[in-house]
Amino acid sequence: MNKDLDTRNTKVMNRFDITSRLIAKLKHEEAVIGGIGNTNFDLWAAGHRPQNFYMLGSMGLAFPIALGVALAQPERRVFALEGDGSLLMQLGALSTIAALKPKNLIMIVMDNGIYQITGAQPTPAAGVADVVAIAAGSGLANSAWAADEEDFERLVEEAMSASEPRLIAVRIDDKPGVGTTRRDPVQIRERFMHGLGVREPL
Amino acid sequence: MAIAEQQASPQAAQASGDKTWHGIVLQTLKRNAISLIPYVPDRVLTPLIKNLHADPFFTTFATAREEEAVGVVAGAWMGGRRGAVLMQTSGFATLANVLASLAVPYQIPLIMFVSERGTLGEFNYGQSLVCRTMRPVLDSLALEHHTITRLDELEFIADRSIKQAVTTQAPVALILNPLLTGGKVFDK
Numbered sequence: 001m002n003k004d005l006d007t008r009n010t011k012v013m014n015r016f017d018i019t020s021r022l023i024a025k026l027k028h029e030e031a032v033i034g035g036i037g038n039t040n041f042d043l044w045a046a047g048h049r050p051q052n053f054y055m056l057g058s059m060g061l062a063f064p065i066a067l068g069v070a071l072a073q074p075e076r077r078v079f080a081l082e083g084d085g086s087l088l089m090q091l092g093a094l095s096t097i098a099a100l101k102p103k104n105l106i107m108i109v110m111d112n113g114i115y116q117i118t119g120a121q122p123t124p125a126a127g128v129a130d131v132v133a134i135a136a137g138s139g140l141a142n143s144a145w146a147a148d149e150e151d152f153e154r155l156v157e158e159a160m161s162a163s164e165p166r167l168i169a170v171r172i173d174d175k176p177g178v179g180t181t182r183r184d185p186v187q188i189r190e191r192f193m194h195g196l197g198v199r200e201p202l
Numbered sequence: 203m204a205i206a207e208q209q210a211s212p213q214a215a216q217a218s219g220d221k222t223w224h225g226i227v228l229q230t231l232k233r234n235a236i237s238l239i240p241y242v243p244d245r246v247l248t249p250l251i252k253n254l255h256a257d258p259f260f261t262t263f264a265t266a267r268e269e270e271a272v273g274v275v276a277g278a279w280m281g282g283r284r285g286a287v288l289m290q291t292s293g294f295a296t297l298a299n300v301l302a303s304l305a306v307p308y309q310i311p312l313i314m315f316v317s318e319r320g321t322l323g324e325f326n327y328g329q330s331l332v333c334r335t336m337r338p339v340l341d342s343l344a345l346e347h348h349t350i351t352r353l354d355e356l357e358f359i360a361d362r363s364i365k366q367a368v369t370t371q372a373p374v375a376l377i378l379n380p381l382l383t384g385g386k387v388f389d390k
Contacts, residue, residue: 016240031281033277055279055301055304056307057299057300057302057303057304057307058214058269058273058299058303058304059299060269061269061270061272061273061276061300061304063273063276064265064269064270064271064272064273064274065273065274065276065280066275066277067273067274067277068238068273068275068276068277068279068280068281068283068285069278069280069281069285070277070281071238071261071274071277071278071279071281072238072277072278072279072280072282072283073281073282073283076281089267090266090267090269090270091237092265092266092267092270093266093270093273095242095266096264096265096266096274099263100263112356164375172256173291179371183307185307185308186307186308186309188308189280189308189309191308192280193280193282196280196281196282197282198280198281
């Protein structure tokens with residue numbers, strides 16, 4: 001265990017609580033992309049909104065999907081929620097985002113160091129790698145750990161008017177998600193497109 | 203180093219002006235309002251990629267992996283902007299999971315251009331093997347795919363396939379065969 005990581009001055013928070021705090025701050029139909037598993041289960045549990053998109057597979061693609069939404073709708077803020085294990089699958093996406101610099105994209109990493117949903121096995125990065133340092137090294141200068149819940153809310157507010165993409169990392173506990181997303185991919189996609197004003201319902 | 207453009211097929215060599223395969227692909231993308239082009243590069247695709255970068259109509263950029271590019275165009279589609287992904291055969295081989303868990307079940311009209319390696323003069327055994335996995339994967343998901351070998355058929359196949367993908371909300375793979383592009387050949 002790396003001692004520098006142990007002494008990181010960040011509180012261990014809870015995914016559902018943090019997700020609920022984020023949703024409560026959204027007043028302008030911001031898009032939210034929920035990564036696979038617990039990340040989108042807690043997004044679902046925080047209260048469905050038409051601008052939410054829930055991934056039922058394609059582990060690691062929350063940030064790329066959010067990047068696509070951000071490039072399609074540059075006037076809308078787009079949040080992406082991703083787990084640390086998922087992010088490890090697609091670290092290259094951080095550099096793609098850093099190169100394109102979409103000012104309306106905000107990435108949130110829920111880091112508990114484990115694959116909670118598969119049996120809480122530690123990730124290869126647990127205790128040795130630092131998500132914020134990886135993001136900064138990938139070219140995302142505006143990357144920060146949230147020290148506690150209030151700091152998280154402050155970072156979200158800051159990101160609302162940022163001129164560059166932001167990454168906020170949150171240390172979370174080992175609790176499972178508190179809800180279960182309805183696994184209806186076509187309806188999820190269609191409702192999301194209605195929520196983004198791309199389509200009208202039939 | 204001999205490069206693909208210098209090894210053009212007889213059809214490509216006879217073409218003039220923008221009636222090159224890559225000129226036709228670019229114009230067909232534009233006509234169908236496809237403006238977002240993430241790619242993982244390929245030697246054969248180089249003239250297309252270069253011209254896409256040079257045209258401000260397109261937002262063209264490299265991604266680290268092909269599935270990342272698929273995620274980007276899926277998100278863009280849902281946000282109201284059309285995209286297409288460029289890759290080579292070995293890159294397609296990394297996509298089974300994202301096709302089966304994102305593009306197909308969410309009914310995303312994912313448009314893929316795949317530069318075909320592994321056949322008609324391949325010099326790398328691994329490329330020839332991975333090429334054999336491509337059509338079985340496409341067929342196993344019942345995905346629309348066309349192998350384009352002739353310059354005079356390219357525009358029709360590409361234009362119709364893009365329109366079909368959009369209207370049926372289903373992915374399509376357009377496989378650019380060495381007969382069309384010249385492919386990549388062993389030079390030393």
